[in-house]
Amino acid sequence: DDGTENIQVGYGLGIGKAFAEFQHWIKKLKNRGIIIAVCSKNNEETAKEPFEKHPGMVLRMDDIAVFVANWENKADNIRRIQSVLNIGFDSMVFLDDNPFERNMVRENIPGITVPELPEDPAEYLEYLYSLNLFETVSLSTEDAERTRQYQDEARRVSLQKSFVNEADFLKHLAMVSEVSHFSRFNIPRVAQLSQRSNQFNLRTVRFTADEIGKMSEDDHYACFSFGLKDKFGDNGLIGVVIMEKQSPDTLFINTWLMSCRVLKRGMENFMLNTIVKYALRNGFRKIVGEYIPTAKNKLVENHYPDLGFVKTNIADRNIYVLEVDSYKERECYIQEEIMDKNGEQ
Known part of the structure; x- marks a missing residue:
């Protein structure tokens, strides 16, 4: 005034x-x-x-x-x-x-x-x-970029208002996801996501960087990290899937988590398409997922049913199964960019 x-x-x-x-x-x-x-x-x-x-x-x-x-x-x-x-x-x-x-x-x-x-x-x-309101467990290089990432998100929200059709908006974003196995470049961020993610986290299992590193070298696990960038900017590493090879034909999703910053972009469909392709290439016929409720993850209560998984009759557990052979690729407007363990395309 x-x-x-x-x-x-x-x-x-x-x-x-x-x-x-x-x-x-x-x-x-x-x-x-x-x-x-x-x-x-x-x-x-x-x-x-x-x-x-x-x-x-x-x-x-x-x-x-x-x-x-x-x-x-x-x-x-x-x-x-x-x-x-x-x-x-x-x-x-x-x-x-x-x-x-x-x-x-x-x-x-x-x-x-x-x-x-x-x-x-x-x-x-x-x-x-x-x-003592602002203590953080860990600090990654991506934390320094967070303000810019949310400024980019505000511009996306503003742009979306000009579209009547959601699919047209998503296509206009020109999204690309960087898919990578765990490596020395992304393990600190993967561990940080596992420690911090609460809402979009199906089982809320926490891992240290050492534990992530050991899983990345263990053939019993199939580990994927997902980045997302578009015409407005780079969101960085925003999703993680860790699968255990339960049997020669079954994969169990130990961890599926994602940053809430990229909700409603189709990343859930893209991530599922990616792990189903891996399952088919490696002879797996079933993918099993579990939802463990917490005080904060009700957001993903229907995650597996919404993706076509069928709930089993296992008592006292929310276990879901997807038959890989009958899977039809889910629609999304995200291009894939595959990176190797050295962070190169």
């Missing part, structure tokens, strides 16, 4: 210094792979202006994955941000200096974390440090 020139931020004294230090902390979070979004009650042009023009601002538009500014209530706008990011509300933290806005978001979005910030901005950092 005061205009860009009157915003108090910078390394002078008082409140301006406090806000600058607060922004430096947020910038460090972003560099560690924490996603930064802005939810502002303002005109979009006015809200963006300080990030673009104010000399004392530490954060710039390039640091922000999703920027939402309008006069709607913040709970609805946070839901809009969540729909772009495709993460659970329980993975989101809402910081706001207005007690009314904090309470409104708390009451309307179950699961979201809303710290009760001190009145004095100079006390923000000490208080937030004490909450």
Whole structure:
């Protein structure tokens, strides 16, 4: 309301210094792979202006994955941000200096974390440090690219609104998936996905990098990683399938997980087409999958039935079987790029 020139931020004294230090902390979070979004009650042009023009601002538009500014209530706008990011509300933290806005978001979005910030901005950092909200298990090179990946995703969401037909939109994306076995180049990311993925994770089995490395060298396993890129950018490694060779004719899917960033692109169909081709080439006739429910993976409750697997009568387990010989390749609009263990085509 005061205009860009009157915003108090910078390394002078008082409140301006406090806000600058607060922004430096947020910038460090972003560099560690924490996603930064802005939810502002303002005109979009006015809200963006300080990030673009104010000399004392530490954060710039390039640091922000999703920027939402309008006069709607913040709970609805946070839901809009969540729909772009495709993460659970329980993975989101809402910081706001207005007690009314904090309470409104708390009451309307179950699961979201809303710290009760001190009145004095100079006390923000000490208080937030004490909450330990942003600890990460591991950090990969792809974490540094996360903000750009979500900026790309916001552009995809905007483009999709111009298409009536979903298939036309998917074709327009010109998607390519990099399919690779596990290697020294991707094992850290595969392990990280197994540790972090909760929603699109059929059995929620966690692996260390050492365990992944051992499986990659063990003929008892067939291991696949999947990347995805399109006309907007590269999403990096977003999917993992690990299959155990249970018998000469049966593969068991030990792990099937995928980043929620690429939901509704047809990757599930593409991944299944890929593992069925592997099964046919190697003489396997059945692929068995299991769904183990958790508090967070209800999203994939019907994953196997939706893909044509048939549920078995095994008591107390959700076991599904796909007959490979009768499988018909599922429709998707993704081209395949096969990589070897050295990361080369």
